[in-house]
Amino acid sequence: MKNILTLLLVVLMGTTSVISQKKKDVLLTIDGNPVYADEFERVYKKNLDLVQDESQKDVDGYMQLFIDYKLKIAEAKAQGLDKKEPYQVELRKYRDQLSRSYLFEEKLTEDLAKEAYDRSKEEINASHILIEVGFEAKPQDTLAAYNKIKSLRERALKGEDFEKLAKENSQEPNADKSGGNLGYFSVFSMVYPFETAAYNTKVGGISEIVRTNFGYHIIKVNDRRARLPKIVVSHIMISDKKGAHTFDPEERINEIATMLKQGQSFESLAKEFSDDKNSAVNGGKLKPFTKGELRAPEFEDAAYKLKNIGDISKPVKTEFGWHIIRLDERVPETTFEEQKAELEKRVKQGDRAKVVVNAVNKKIKEKYNYKKGTDYLPFFDTYVSDSVLTRNWDMKPIPTAQDKTLFTIGDRTVKFSDFASYVADRQRSTMPFADKESLLASFYDEFETEKLKDYYRDRLEVENPQYAAVLGEYRDGLLIFDVMEKNIWNAAKNDSLGLKQFYEKTKQNYRWKQRVDADIFSATSQMTAQRIQKMLEEGRAPEEIKAELNPDGSVNVLLTQGIFEVGEQELPANLEIKKGISTIYPSNDSYIVVNVKEVLPEGIKELDEVKGRVISNYQTELETQWMDQLRSKYDVEVNNKTLKKVKRQLK
Known part of the structure; x- marks a missing residue:
């Protein structure tokens, strides 16, 4: 949760000051490094609605968020986190993804997505x-x-x-x-x-x-x-994962199937018993799908065998558990625009991407006056030994006289030595090749593509302010994440003594509500619920009651046992908390009787029972202390004259 909040803060900070500024009004300095007013104004306007604390919605309040953000970035750089390899790798990945929309790739990708859509019919x-x-x-x-x-x-x-x-x-x-x-x-x-x-x-x-x-x-x-049209189904799922239930999942799904045959509402049973909580709240309804889109072929086959709207399947077993499926709708054909995002995602991830790469390389070469130099193969066929096939080639320096130009792109020259370094690194992660020439040809294609794109991206950051701003935002966001992880999140997780001391200091905040040790009976009719009450009064055991009221394979009663905190979903919302047999509580299409065997008082939870919450709160305290240290460490000076001007403009 803490990580999510910090990433939200990164979003709140918006675009960075990389954008060329028409007016260089300095709003504040951090150890003499300027932060400009127009950056603050942009992020304030962009993110004001996302700020939840009302006290931070005025300019002065928001300014404190902004300063804290800048202090964290300054500290991340002071700790050298921007030089770490994981940070550099992650930034390169994002840079690659972001530049796609500028690298002529989007139109090519869209064309291939449209082709895929037409074929998908x-x-x-x-x-x-x-x-x-x-x-x-x-x-x-x-x-x-x-x-x-x-x-x-x-x-x-x-x-x-x-x-x-x-x-x-x-x-x-x-x-x-x-x-x-x-x-x-x-x-x-x-x-x-x-x-x-x-x-x-x-x-x-x-x-x-x-x-x-x-x-x-x-x-x-x-x-x-x-191709088969998409369909909409609803389902009731009982998980068969170990420890998910105290009852037998197959027995429970068969009980529910019987209840459906007896006329019980599908939606009500889904809401009450389905372990797929995302769909249960909607009566079990799933999003439209066609064959091949789910990770459960058994589920798909059973769903498509249902012929008429409203037909219900027998219990079906998948890797997720047991399901009962109802056919709700056959979906009309969707448009390309409706499927475009998903199709483009698949184009980028599959072998169609090679088509895009070749076209992109051609465009870059034309734009920046690519010129081919000396062919690499005659030299590298001798320079690189066969040991590269077993990932053991040891690169030797190339003499200056032999370090020829492979190609030029714009004002950048790429040499034999650049490719040699690439081969030395790339060999460590290569798949087996039959011969050295094939390996070198494959590596060279990769190398040339990488160098062409690197040059384009570097020029793009100079030539396109919008791209530069978004990339700068992500740079800072990664640094914020890394500095928080190092100084706060991991510190809280690993400091077992400090965590225990924090828990002892704040344990009154972690309390059990009143709880009950209870047997919960869900009956299909009020008359059956009344019989349950009578049998409980006679001292009959819960399993005995269930067996007697579910004769000959019928299901009139479901039994759930355990300890429940007052307010949990298994208990009726208005249950009277006292030892003994409850009144009858209607719930959807069922009737609930609760036999409260014991009422457990409120009390303080043990650390192991609330460790996640305690760690989260401990992180908050550590962050507060850390921010106090950063404010003392760095010299922050606000230009009040510029701040007043910003306030006037933002009004």
Whole structure:
């Protein structure tokens, strides 16, 4: 929770002072370093509605938040956190992501997302023949594989049985049994070049030869059909995770299934018993989905077998537990705009990203006058030994006379020595390659892309004030997180003695409310609830009552036992807290009877019972003390003349 609050503070601080300023009015200095008025004005206007403390909503109050923020950044830099490798790695990741919208990538990504949307309306049934050959293979091996797939394609085009050709020639595992049949698939199911070839081939046709990282393929399209529409379902879930319940989950789901057959409301049972709390509050309703979108194929299969709106499934087992599913709606087709964000996310994460990379590199080269220098391969084929294949190559310095220019981009020159350093680092995390030349070619493509993008981003921060401001904001945000983690969050977690002393000082703040040790009976009718009361008065055991009132597999009573704090959801809201058998409390479509065996008084909770809350509060106290130290350590001077001017402008 503390981390979330600090990240919110980072957001509150908004854009940094990187933006070029028309008017350099200094609002304050921290150890002589200026902070400008226009930065304060921007963040004040941007974030005023997010400030919860009313006392901090006026300019003077907000100024204290702003100063605290700047002090934390100053301290983070004083502790050298901006030089740490994890910080640098995280910043590079964000810089890469942020620059995408400026690097010509967004339009390319959108085009590929639109293509995926159009393809997603169809499913294709196809078979294929694979001749394996990796991109790192020797030229003669690649040519042999190509000639073989070419011959097979010619035979297929002349009418030979495709399935027989696949069984006898395809190098896909189990092709001798499957005949290369892949069944039905849709967009994102296959690697992008394969998917494209399949979608570009008519039913009954044979595709052109297509190359993937697996090898060469030819594809025969057997059928095309419209993809299943999305559906909306509601479900009741009983978790089967260890320790989740004192009862048997399968028995409970079967009891609920019986209650549904007896006419109990699906929504009411979901609200009362479902362990999927996010959907339970809505009567069990889930967001629309189609096959392949959930991580539970058993759930999807059962849902799509329901034919009519309102149909209810039998209990279904998934990795999450037991479910009962009801079909609520068949969803009309969604537009591209409605799916755009999710589709673009998948484009960026999949092999379509390579298409974008190649196009982006071409654009950067054109914009900044890329010039190719000396070819790397003749030198590096000798300079780099085969030990690079086992990640053991030891880089030796390249003599100045041999340190040729690989390429220039703008005013930046990239040398052989730059690539050598990249190879030395990159070898440690590489996958196995068949030969050194393939490894060097792959590394060079990565290296050139990285250098082109680095140059573009560096220029972007100079040329685009908006980009510079957002990147600066994130820089500061990372520093705030790191300095808080080091000085407050971890300090509180690791200081067991200080935590115990803090607990002893504040333990009156951590108290149990009144509790009850109780058996809670949920009955399907008022008459059944009355029978429960009578049987309890006779001294009958809870399990005996449940067994007698649920004859022949029917479910008229559910039993929940344990110790409950007054106000917990399991107890009726207006339960009279006293030992003995309660009156009957209506709850949704059920009737609740509570047998209170013991009333436990209020009391102080042990440290282990509230450790999370105590740590959070201890962090708050440590932060208060730390901020006092920072205010003493740094010299903060506010320019009152500028502050008055800011107040006038903000009115």
